[in-house]
Each structure stands twice: as structure tokens, then as C-alpha cells.
Amino acid sequence: MNPRTIRGSSLRDALSRVRANLGEDAVVLETRPLPELETGAGAPYEILAASAIESRDHLQLDHVETLGDVTTLLHTVRKELRELQSSIPSSSVTEETLAETLVHPLEEMRATLERLEGNRGDPADRSADGDPFVHELIIGGVEPVLARILSERARTRAAPTSGLRIARVPDLHAEFIRCLSVTQPLWSLGAPKAVAMVGPTGVGKTRTIAKLATLSTFVHNRSVGVISTDVKRIGGTETLETLAELAGVPFEAVSDVQDLKAALGAMGARDLVLVDTPGVSPWDDDGLAGLDAMFAATGLERHLVLTSDTPADRARLLGKRFGGSHLRSLIVTKVDESAGPGSVLSGVWGTGLPISHVCDGQSIPDTCHAIDPERWSERVVGTRT
Numbered sequence: 001m002n003p004r005t006i007r008g009s010s011l012r013d014a015l016s017r018v019r020a021n022l023g024e025d026a027v028v029l030e031t032r033p034l035p036e037l038e039t040g041a042g043a044p045y046e047i048l049a050a051s052a053i054e055s056r057d058h059l060q061l062d063h064v065e066t067l068g069d070v071t072t073l074l075h076t077v078r079k080e081l082r083e084l085q086s087s088i089p090s091s092s093v094t095e096e097t098l099a100e101t102l103v104h105p106l107e108e109m110r111a112t113l114e115r116l117e118g119n120r121g122d123p124a125d126r127s128a129d130g131d132p133f134v135h136e137l138i139i140g141g142v143e144p145v146l147a148r149i150l151s152e153r154a155r156t157r158a159a160p161t162s163g164l165r166i167a168r169v170p171d172l173h174a175e176f177i178r179c180l181s182v183t184q185p186l187w188s189l190g191a192p193k194a195v196a197m198v199g200p201t202g203v204g205k206t207r208t209i210a211k212l213a214t215l216s217t218f219v220h221n222r223s224v225g226v227i228s229t230d231v232k233r234i235g236g237t238e239t240l241e242t243l244a245e246l247a248g249v250p251f252e253a254v255s256d257v258q259d260l261k262a263a264l265g266a267m268g269a270r271d272l273v274l275v276d277t278p279g280v281s282p283w284d285d286d287g288l289a290g291l292d293a294m295f296a297a298t299g300l301e302r303h304l305v306l307t308s309d310t311p312a313d314r315a316r317l318l319g320k321r322f323g324g325s326h327l328r329s330l331i332v333t334k335v336d337e338s339a340g341p342g343s344v345l346s347g348v349w350g351t352g353l354p355i356s357h358v359c360d361g362q363s364i365p366d367t368c369h370a371i372d373p374e375r376w377s378e379r380v381v382g383t384r385t
Ligand SMILES: Nc1nc2c(ncn2[C@@H]2O[C@H](COP(=O)(O)OP(=O)(O)OP(=O)(O)O)[C@@H](O)[C@H]2O)c(=O)[nH]1
Pocket: 200, 201, 202, 203, 204, 205, 206, 207, 208, 230, 277, 278, 279, 280, 333, 334, 335, 336, 337, 359, 360, 361, 362, 367
């Protein structure tokens, strides 16, 4: 694109010169009054503009990519509306319910559209839209669309209604911490608890259970039991059984709900019973129905396990498919493989669940942690004020 600067004796005059020189569809990139001439006759203007054909060529790839993002988000919104309509009796669908359900997807869509708008700027700034906060958050691992939303919220926090909207790092910290909801780790639950890990295949459910069983036993002094329901696949239980044995923790492999109930009964006095489930595709309706039936029969708590590279819109879908309002917390794994610690925000944002644990490696047990939002925020945003 070769933008040109064109001047006129007024805005209207400058615009007609732009059209005469660059065509009827010329793209106006910037307008500004010419202060040094303001005392003269009229109000002279300068316009930075480019020919539409060049601009389209220039933006084509970004448009394709961004329109793809917008289409995905629209698809998610439409799907959520359909699910909302079918899951809530029509009399109880209030404007508040709708607004609450749609607020996150709409914010994401707005940020994406703003990026489309921002794509007219300097190509070098596109990933962060030239916004240093967005840049900082993306470097810290935050998903770009969420980085834009957080930066915007920090500015609103700094100047809610008017003013220069200049935010500082503490405003960004406050907004990050507000989004990063956490809940108590599983080893500090008060009453005896039986909890199950659910989630798609390969996200780290089994390994997380091995870490939690070991840490809960040796570091937090809890009596623990482990049950695996992943008996149909070859190799589904062996690793966990061996690890439970090494930690001196009782282990049972069960193949149906009756056996599961019996095993839960036998371990009923334990502080924490961890139940492993097989990985299920979010599109496998039968597999998910099997899980639902197991939970309905046992009253087990469910905790969703997702990897840290799961984008917010996919996390939203996975949250709904793996239990929706029945889920108690989110465990984010493979943070060590992500772009940065800020990546954990996508799961929380998409599912609306608080994080109970994050995992950042394969080794057992030292790569499973509870998180403190303030310290986590410092790792993402830094501590400069
Ligand atoms: N780098 C890294 N690897 C991990 C982490 N957690 C689990 N893994 C690895 O991810 C792979 C899958 O882990 P599993 O625990 O078997 O995953 P799963 O969810 O039980 O898998 P399925 O039972 O097949 O659904 C293994 O190679 C683990 O060692 C983590 O926090 N970081």
C-alpha cells in the first residue's frame, strides 16, 4: 500500500481531491486539521489516504484470518443460544440470563472486530494492535483476543467514564486477577471427598491423579485412595496402579457402576478418593452419556482437565460437553508447553470455572500446584508500576 497525503482548503475539499486522485473507493487512513493555517480562511485539512484496490490487496490475508475468527465466534454464539433455548424452560429465560451467557462471546467478537479495524495500521503492530499492554500479555502467554479485552478493561478501570483512559500496570494486574478465579486445591478439601477427573483424551488426567495422590499423601498428610474406570483400553490402568503402589495408596480398577460404588464404599473413610475416567471426544455422545450415568449413580464430584493451549472458545464447548454446571473446578495441564503462564486464563474464561490446580511437567509429583492469582499475575504482567 502506498498512502498519499492530500491537502484541501476544507475537509470537503480535501476529500474531493482524494477521490479525484485515488478513486471513488479510496480508503481514508487519517485526517487532521492543519493548525498552522487555522487562522487563515476556512479550516484546511490534510488527509492520508490510499487507493481501495491497493488496500484490499494489502489486507486480504488478514481479512481472511479475521473473518475466520469472527465466523467461529458467531458459530459459538449461535450454538450457545440454541443450547440455552433447549436447556432452560422458556418462562425462565430472562434478559439477565441471556446477557450473562453472551457477555464473554460478545466481548471476544468485539475485540476481534476491533483487530479488523486496527489492521489498517502499521503491519508491524498487528499482533498487539500497537498496544503495549496487549503486547505484554501476549508475550506472557495470554490468548490475543483476551489480551485485547483485558487491556480495554484496564483502561476503563483507570477512567471509567471520561478522561485520557491511560491505564497503568496495577490496573492490568487488577483485571487479570479479577478474571483468574481460583478455588481451594483438592488436598485441602475439608470433609472426605471423592472426585473424578474428566476431559478429552490425552490432556493429563491420569498423570495428574498420580501427582495429586502422591502430594496429598506425603506433603499434605491426607489418606488417599485411587480408582480407575479406564479399564477397556489396553494400558489404561497399569501406570496408575504402579504409581499408587509406589505411594502406598490403595488402588481399585472397576469396570461398571456397581463395582465403582463398591470401591467408593470401601474407601469411604479416606480423606480424598481420586477417580480416573477414560478420555472421551467431545463429539462422542455415547461416551459422554456413559460418564453422565456414572456421575448420576455415584454423586461423584467432577473436575475438568484441559491443557493450557486450549483456546477460550473451545474450552467453553468442552466445559458444556463434560458436565456444564456439574463441574466443580478446572485443572490446567502442560503449562510448561504453553506460550507462557497467561495461557491458563483461556480455560477459566471459556468455562467460567475456577482453577484448583495447574500442572507444568511430566515428573511426579512436583509439577502439580495450587495457584495464587497475585503471584501468577506478576509472572504474566511483571511488577513494573
Ligand atoms: N509436558 C507435560 N506433559 C504432561 C503434563 N501432564 C501430563 N503430561 C503428559 O501427557 C501425556 C498424556 O497424559 P495422561 O495422563 O496419560 O493423559 P490422559 O488425559 O489420562 O489421557 P487418556 O486417558 O488417554 O485420555 C503423557 O505423556 C503425560 O506424561 C504436563 O503438565 N506437562
